[in-house]
Amino acid sequence: MTKLLAILSIVLLQGCAGLTGLIPSFWDDNQSHRIVSVRLDIERLDCKAQQKPQVERIRDDLAWFRLYSESKGGRQADVILLTKPMSETVEDWYKRVAAEGHKDNAIYCELKKRVLTEQSTRAAKAVLGRF
């Protein structure tokens, strides 16, 4: 039985190395807190109110997450990659609302909110589910 478990461990470790060749990042209180802040920012989005300050808040929280993870260093590449698509989604939105003469579109905002809700829910589950 012990031999079987040892073999299983080796198989699992080799499989892990084959998947990415990297050890995963582990639980981090600050990352966990910040990713939930992102979810909260998105949940509180009010598309009838001015969009720019609300988008800035999400953008800042995502930037904080990225900078913290980069500063922390080794083995954080997975969570940085995880939040990159969300940052791109927010950045596109920010460019619009920051443009001169921009007029807020509530329909666009509602759809963006829907996409970001999906993205942030998935990202938070992965970040908070780590060992």
Next chain:
Amino acid sequence: MSLQTLYEIAGRDDQPWAATRAAMVIAITEQYQGGGLDRSEYLEMMQDLVRMDALDAEASDIELKTMLVTAVYAVAKVV
């Protein structure tokens, strides 16, 4: 893929993630066709859906690696 196919996928209970994604494509397309979104907004929203796939793949990778680490840790404790 026609909107009809997307409606069918959106109504499926066995693949909730696909149903959610299809519902989003429908909502975005209907708003574009109805004039609620301009072309650049529509294309950007579609790009966001592609980005969602990239995020999904990354999240699944982290979850799988976490499962493996947990399993190896459990096995190591037993051995």
